[in-house]
Amino acid sequence: MPIAEKPMRADAIRNRAKIVDAAYEQIASHGVDVGMDEIATAAGVAVGTLYRHFPTKTDLVAAIVEHYVDAAATDAEASLARVQTGGSRAADELVEYIRRVGDSSADHVAVKSTARSLGVEPHPDTSAAARVEAALAGLVVQGQADGDIRPEITVDDLFLLMTTAPVNQAVEVRERWLQLVLPGITTH
Known part of the structure; x- marks a missing residue:
């Protein structure tokens, strides 16, 4: 029997949205070379949180x-x-x-x-x-x-x-x- 995927917690959903918004802004401003650390900082999350949502x-x-x-x-x-x-x-x-x-x-x-x-x-x-x-x-x-x-x-x-x-x-x-x-x- 396949394991059902747990729904994301509300804070995880908010963090994911903040990361996507910050990544868009950072890439739009700084281009492809912007680092994941800069994106995490702009999103107001720890870099580990960013990588948990987006491994690459x-x-x-x-x-x-x-x-x-x-x-x-x-x-x-x-x-x-x-x-x-x-x-x-x-x-x-x-x-x-x-x-x-x-x-x-x-x-x-x-x-x-x-x-x-x-x-x-x-x-x-x-x-x-x-x-x-x-x-x-x-x-x-x-x-x-x-x-x-x-x-x-x-x-x-x-x-x-x-x-x-x-x-x-x-x-x-x-x-x-x-x-x-x-x-x-x-x-x-």
């Missing part, structure tokens, strides 16, 4: 990436919920979602670079990634039904656009990029 820097960066994808999923689901409750149009929500992903990705450039250098999968096959895909599919279907999104647009097209956004550029450049790609997504 690769594990820690993978947790940051997972947190990012989970936040993107929650955002996409909120966009779809607003459409389903009649609060907004699917095309408008989709455009704003793409804008937010571009802005968020720009904030995560250092973390993505670190993830690549450590061999962390940039889009792990998680339930969060499936949630993003499902919410975007809902937006596309509704936007197409409304006549606002081109009939040939797929979720894969959206992922292609979002992964090629100029996230290492200023917000004005990212906004110009969005205005240039919108005619390929929307019907107006």
Whole structure:
């Protein structure tokens, strides 16, 4: 009979979240070479606590990436919920979602670079990634039904656009990029 994994204590959950937040900030500020000791100090935890949660820097960066994808999923689901409750149009929500992903990705450039250098999968096959895909599919279907999104647009097209956004550029450049790609997504 397999041994059931014990749920994490509340303080362990808080420590894990503090570590992930501090690691994000430290990597964003100092790059891939930031040490685990510096991350633990920034999180306000002992280095042993950090290593108990994340035995390697690769594990820690993978947790940051997972947190990012989970936040993107929650955002996409909120966009779809607003459409389903009649609060907004699917095309408008989709455009704003793409804008937010571009802005968020720009904030995560250092973390993505670190993830690549450590061999962390940039889009792990998680339930969060499936949630993003499902919410975007809902937006596309509704936007197409409304006549606002081109009939040939797929979720894969959206992922292609979002992964090629100029996230290492200023917000004005990212906004110009969005205005240039919108005619390929929307019907107006």
